[in-house]
Amino acid sequence: xxxxxxxxxxxxxxxxxxxxxxxxxxxxxxxxxxxxxxxxxxxxxxxxxxxxxxxxxxxxxxxxxxxxxxxxxxxxxxxxxxxxxxxxxxxxxxxxxxxxxxxxxxxxxxxxxxxxxxxxxxxxxxxxxxxxxxxxxxxxxxxxxxxxxxxxxxxxxxxxxxxxxxxxxxxxxxxxxxxxxxxxxxxxxxxxxxxxxxxxxxxxxxxxxxxxxxxxxxxxxxxxxxxxxxxxxxxxxxxxxxxxxxxxxxxxxxxxxxxxxxxxxxxxxxxxxxxxxxxxxxxxxxxxxxxxxxxxxxxxxxxxxxxxxxxxxxxxxxxxxxxxxxxxxxxxx
Amino acid sequence: xxxxxxxxxxxxxxxxxxxxxxxxxxxxxxxxxxxxxxxxxxxxxxxxxxxxxxxxxxxxxxxxxxxxxxxxxxxxxxxxxxxxxxxxxxxxxxxxxxxxxxxxxxxxxxxxxxxxxxxxxxxxxxxxxxxxxxxxxxxxxxxxxxxxxxxxxxxxxxxxxxxxxxxxxxxxxxxxxxxxxxxxxxxxxxxxxxxxxxxxxxxxxxxxxxxxxxxxxxxxxxxxxxxxxxxxxxxxxxxxxxxxxxxxxxxxxxxxxxxxxxxxx
Numbered sequence: 175x176x177x178x179x180x181x182x183x184x185x186x187x188x189x190x191x192x193x194x195x196x197x198x199x200x201x202x203x204x205x206x207x208x209x210x211x212x213x214x215x216x217x218x219x220x221x222x223x224x225x226x227x228x229x230x231x232x233x234x235x236x237x238x239x240x241x242x243x244x245x246x247x248x249x250x251x252x253x254x255x256x257x258x259x260x261x262x263x264x265x266x267x268x269x270x271x272x273x274x275x276x277x278x279x280x281x282x283x284x285x286x287x288x289x290x291x292x293x294x295x296x297x298x299x300x301x302x303x304x305x306x307x308x309x310x311x312x313x314x315x316x317x318x319x320x321x322x323x324x325x326x327x328x329x330x331x332x333x334x335x336x337x338x339x340x341x342x343x344x345x346x347x348x349x350x351x352x353x354x355x356x357x358x359x360x361x362x363x364x365x366x367x368x369x370x371x372x373x374x375x376x377x378x379x380x381x382x383x384x385x386x387x388x389x390x391x392x393x394x395x396x397x398x399x400x401x402x403x404x405x406x407x408x409x410x411x412x413x414x415x416x417x418x419x420x421x422x423x424x425x426x427x428x429x430x431x432x433x434x435x436x437x438x439x440x441x442x443x444x445x446x447x448x449x450x451x452x453x454x455x456x457x458x459x460x461x462x463x464x465x466x467x468x469x470x471x472x473x474x475x476x477x478x479x480x481x482x483x484x485x486x487x488x489x490x491x492x493x494x495x496x497x498x499x500x501x502x503x504x505x506x507x
Numbered sequence: 508x509x510x511x512x513x514x515x516x517x518x519x520x521x522x523x524x525x526x527x528x529x530x531x532x533x534x535x536x537x538x539x540x541x542x543x544x545x546x547x548x549x550x551x552x553x554x555x556x557x558x559x560x561x562x563x564x565x566x567x568x569x570x571x572x573x574x575x576x577x578x579x580x581x582x583x584x585x586x587x588x589x590x591x592x593x594x595x596x597x598x599x600x601x602x603x604x605x606x607x608x609x610x611x612x613x614x615x616x617x618x619x620x621x622x623x624x625x626x627x628x629x630x631x632x633x634x635x636x637x638x639x640x641x642x643x644x645x646x647x648x649x650x651x652x653x654x655x656x657x658x659x660x661x662x663x664x665x666x667x668x669x670x671x672x673x674x675x676x677x678x679x680x681x682x683x684x685x686x687x688x689x690x691x692x693x694x695x696x697x698x699x700x701x702x703x704x705x706x707x708x709x710x711x712x713x714x715x716x717x718x719x720x721x722x723x724x725x726x727x728x729x730x731x732x733x734x735x736x737x738x739x740x741x742x743x744x745x746x747x748x749x750x751x752x753x754x755x756x757x758x759x760x761x762x763x764x765x766x767x768x769x770x771x772x
Contacts, residue, residue, distance in 0.1 A: 447623075466620065471621075472620070472621050472622075472623040472625075473620070473621070473625075474623075474625050475625065490627065491624075491625065491626055491627065494586075494588060494589070494624040494627055495623060495624055495625060497586065497589060497624075498589060498592070498623045498624050499623060501589075501754070501757070501758055502622075502623065504757075504758050504761065504762065505757045505758065505761060506761065
């Protein structure tokens with residue numbers, strides 16, 4: 175099966191319909207024990223120190239694993255991604271464009287997905303068949319999400335992991351489906367473990383996953399992973415077509431649209447406080463100004479760069495934040 | 508309902524009594540005399556309320572420099588950063604600010620957003636940016652500390668990073684016959700310069716100053732260049748103890764009331 179790399183969530187249904195094995199390059203990068211070597215490869219080839227580690231990691235993965243084809247998101251992602259795609263082309267990687275139109279207009283997204291289907295030579299009916307099939311898998315992930323915020327049985331990390339994996343379904347939706355189904359059975363058998371503080375994680379997926387376990391030391395747990403949840407298309411049932419599905423997706427569009435869904439979820443999930451993860455050198459760090467202002471809950475903004483574990487300073491900040499959040503909860507204000 | 512807050516500082520112990528959210532008593536005594544004259548040791552440090560001139564209280568909370576000696580019998584110990592934040596919340600009514608607390612031996616910088624800590628930093632290896640440095644310099648200049656705090660114009664340059672080297676540097680300047688006002692301003696300015704790297708990471712519009720060094724008018728003047736507003740607390744030295752009372756009011760009493768209402772059913 176032909177392999178194709180993706181740098182963020184794109185209409186995976188089209189790629190699967192075209193017979194590709196889809197690989198989210200971010201996942202290969204971050205799950206590697208020696209993830210630093212990918213960053214090093216990029217820096218050796220000229221990527222600046224002051225550049226997002228995710229981009230460098232993706233580049234390193236392409237080089238080290240000989241990824242020959244990649245989908246490049248030309249609209250709805252950052253300018254660093256665009257520059258990355260230019261360098262990948264220079265290195266002989268074939269880059270297929272895909273755009274999330276910033277107008278967030280159904281006609282525009284239709285044109286964009288139609289173009290994407292034409293590039294890969296697949297028709298709408300086949301793509302819709304795949305979409306229907308993937309919806310079954312997405313439902314399982316939605317169940318894991320509910321087992322987190324409704325039942326208190328799935329951990330914040332499991333919630334993160336299964337949702338974030340839906341960008342490529344770990345390159346095989348059938349294997350992923352089996353894995354998720356057995357995971358659900360395992361989780362359902364557990365006793366609920368509800369912590370005092372309910373946290374929301376917003377922002378891009380983190381470089382360090384130990385944050386999920388770390389907060390549990392302070393009687394807190396994450397019951398909402400914003401962007402990871404968006405990757406899983408939790409509202410796919412209300413979409414009548416692939417076009418509507420990718421229109422009702424907050425991550426690549428404007429901040430207000432994203433905030434609206436965040437507010438809904440914070441209320442639904444009875445969140446006490448928010449941790450906003452930002453990546454060093456990312457434009458989304460500037461959006462933090464708006465996010466803090468627009469959300470009525472306490473927000474702790476943390477930053478990750480290259481390290482894949484929490485640094486001691488961030489740990490201290492999280493501890494102080496959770497300590498006061500716990501007081502606020504007791505005060506009942 | 509009476510709440511007692513004790514802040515065990517490195518140089519002084521501050522005691523505040525609060526009744527119905529109003530401060531009714533403030534006591535300050537040296538750390539040495541507090542432990543020597545007002546405490547006894549019965550496995551744990553026990554505070555003699557009578558010696559502090561206090562009768563019984565309904566809740567008592569302690570905080571202070573280092574965790575070990577703040578664990579007093581019948582007191583609930585709380586983290587000193589949190590105590591200072593609660594003190595500043597009570598004293599200013601603000602929810603968003605940078606808190607700079609400069610005590611005898613330590614500097615705490617805390618970012619508070621929506622009434623909650625979102626960032627913090629502490630000096631660890633060196634106390635050259637603290638109150639003790641100013642005390643030493645005032646003693647070399649043979650003037651009271653409060654007088655030293657008045658001077659800010661035309662400061663002389665004191666470049667040493669080390670507080671001990673600064674003393675000899677200051678003596679050199681005295682020997683050059685430089686007038687007292689410039690010497691004092693130089694001391695204050697050197698403290699300000701040591702604080703700048705710490706404050707560099709704490710951007711914001713409002714700075715709240717607490718701890719004994721908040722009384723330093725020259726420092727307030729200098730910091731005015733870095734923030735839109737520099738707020739000096741009315742009781743900067745009692746801020747930690749006030750924070751303890753605030754915590755007692757908001758948490759301990761509330762929990763007690765909840766327990767009582769649970770018992771009624």
